Amino acid sequence: MVDQVGPQFAEMLEAMRKLSESQVRTRLGLALRDFPDPAFKRRASIIVKGMDLQSGQRILDIGCGRGKFEAILSAVLGKVELVGIDLNVKRLRQAKPLIGPGMQIICADATSLPFRDMSFDRVIASEILEHLPDDERSLTEITRVLSDGFALISVPHADYPFSWDPVNYVLEKLTGTHVPSRMTFVAGIWADHRRLYREEELLSKVRAHGLNVLGLWRSTQVCLPFVSLVLNMAAAFLDRVGSQRLQRLRRPVGGSGSPFIRRFTRLIDLVDGFNASGSAGPRYVNLIIKARKTQ
Numbered sequence: 001m002v003d004q005v006g007p008q009f010a011e012m013l014e015a016m017r018k019l020s021e022s023q024v025r026t027r028l029g030l031a032l033r034d035f036p037d038p039a040f041k042r043r044a045s046i047i048v049k050g051m052d053l054q055s056g057q058r059i060l061d062i063g064c065g066r067g068k069f070e071a072i073l074s075a076v077l078g079k080v081e082l083v084g085i086d087l088n089v090k091r092l093r094q095a096k097p098l099i100g101p102g103m104q105i106i107c108a109d110a111t112s113l114p115f116r117d118m119s120f121d122r123v124i125a126s127e128i129l130e131h132l133p134d135d136e137r138s139l140t141e142i143t144r145v146l147s148d149g150f151a152l153i154s155v156p157h158a159d160y161p162f163s164w165d166p167v168n169y170v171l172e173k174l175t176g177t178h179v180p181s182r183m184t185f186v187a188g189i190w191a192d193h194r195r196l197y198r199e200e201e202l203l204s205k206v207r208a209h210g211l212n213v214l215g216l217w218r219s220t221q222v223c224l225p226f227v228s229l230v231l232n233m234a235a236a237f238l239d240r241v242g243s244q245r246l247q248r249l250r251r252p253v254g255g256s257g258s259p260f261i262r263r264f265t266r267l268i269d270l271v272d273g274f275n276a277s278g279s280a281g282p283r284y285v286n287l288i289i290k291a292r293k294t295q
Contacts, residue, residue, distance in 0.1 A: 067095025
């Protein structure tokens with residue numbers, strides 16, 4: 001078993017409670033602005049706001065990758081008691097400089113978590129289930145390590161909008177298939193994914209594994225055409241730029257950022273702004289749920 005991070009950051013959470021909602025929103029907006037992926041920014045905002053951290057609580061980030069959530073939480077909150085796991089050693093090395101006080105990252109399997117029962121108060125599983133051969137086993141592990149807190153889970157939606165991935169959208173409509181997932185750079189929404197999810201399918205799986213759904217969000221209905229393909233092709237570079245930017249944001253939050261990334265994100269954000277008005281239609285990019293262990 002992996003030893004958990006000690007209760008060394010209660011003062012941060014006490015200070016966090018003193019932050020106004022507008023302060024948190026401002027810091028979060030600054031922390032996210034240099035990530036070009038509009039779907040990531042929207043779901044990260046929902047997840048961070050939905051965590052509702054209290055004093056002494058611990059977070060598990062399953063599939064932490066290059067440390068985006070770690071960097072964001074450090075930029076917004078300053079100090080967080082968190083363990084991030086991933087099987088990709090290269091990405092963990094990239095994440096290491098980004099982790100803040102009270103955080104650690106380890107190489108571990110999402111379907112066999114090396115933690116004791118009820119070890120964490122919050123579990124983040126953002127865009128991880130679709131990669132796993134056995135997503136239900138991972139849900140079992142999430143329920144096992146979760147205490148009386150809750151999990152925030154996001155997955156790609158099977159009924160995504162045409163503009164997010166026109167190539168796969170047309171292929172699925174005409175042929176019932178999609179670009180092979182192994183062709184990561186050009187596979188769009190299917191890149192390295194074993195499955196996409198429909199709402200009832202995810203809700204059924206979550207409930208079957210002892211989780212009671214507290215909230216549900218349908219995220220990103222409007223986006224710049226082909227943005228998914230473009231972002232996948234440049235994912236490693238763009239994520240690294242965004243995460244390095246977040247590392248500087250801890251000093252304080254603010255700054256000018258990369259001119260290239262700024263122009264690119266401005267165009268994406270202009271189109272993404274249409275998501276702010278109106279309710280979600282039947283087609284959207286991400287399905288996000290907040291769930292608590294059934295008592």
